[in-house]
Amino acid sequence: MIQHVSVIGAGTMGRGIAFVCALSGLSVSVQDKYEKGIEDCKTYMEKQFKRSVEKGRISSQEADQKIENIEYHQAIEKAVSHSDLVIEAVPEIMDLKVEIFKEMDRYTPHHAILATNTSTMSPTEISAQTSRPERCIALHFFNPVPKMKLIEVICGLETSEETVDRSFQFGEMIGKECVKINEFPGFAVSRMNCLIGNEAMNMVMEGVGSVEDIDKAMNLGLNHPMGPLELADLVGLDTRLKNMEYLHQTLGEKYRPCPILTKYVKAGHLGKKTGRGFYHYT
Secondary structure, X not given: OOOEEEEEOOOHHHHHHHHHHHHOOOEEEEEOOOHHHHHHHHHHHHHHHHHHHHOOOOOHHHHHHHHHOEEEEOOHXXXXXXXXXXXXXXXXXXXXXXXXXXXXXXXXXXXXXXXXXXXXXXXXXXXXXXOOHHHEEEEEOOOOOOOOOEEEEEEOOOOOHHHHHHHHHHHHHOXXXXXXXXXXXXXXXXXXXXXXXXXXXXXXXXXXXXXXXXXXXXXXXXXXXXXXXXXXXXHOHHHHHHHHHHHHHHHOHHHOOOHHHHHHHHOXXXXXXXXXXXXXXX
């Protein structure tokens, strides 16, 4: 039974995962090496729980109790020392993920599952340096985590069926739907989504239509709730570029990043988090 979840990385994805776990009654530890990351996460938690109270999902007393069940640490060894599941949610850099998994493996109880929230990268490669590859898996959450219902459960080469079953049980505990995906670069959602977004960027670059009209065409013509360019801004154009570079390297030419994406990232126009991407945010 998973009772305590640790989340490594308090950025957009990490704090979203931590919130849905805490809201579901699990004990949660959040780790980030930067004090600002921890403070921003605390502010996010307070806002999310206040919103949940205002919407009548939980009482004010319940919110206070759930907030008290969240611990914050800058040291990984303290954050994971009594965890049943550890979810790494750091940037899409393979070397960084591998090093963090080594630390997670070193300090986490033997029974614990080690999960990566990667959207494209190999859980087999990430887990290969641990002593428990059978208890390693990818749990791909989607942004914004509190609203998005899906978790892609991606099995590495040595992931055990017990680990898969426990991951599905965890998803049910926090109110998510899970799909089992066998490992392949980009998995299912990111592989398709990156192609759609990259083609939309090529269409902007070629003058096929404006950013707004291309997104509107996808909204109304294919019933997508959010256009591919708006979604890329939400994900972060730097994150999208890393995903595209990895898919280009592993799957070939059709995933070559659109030049306008590379240009925007070089200019520091990373999307919603910096106030400017394909759209301007004020």
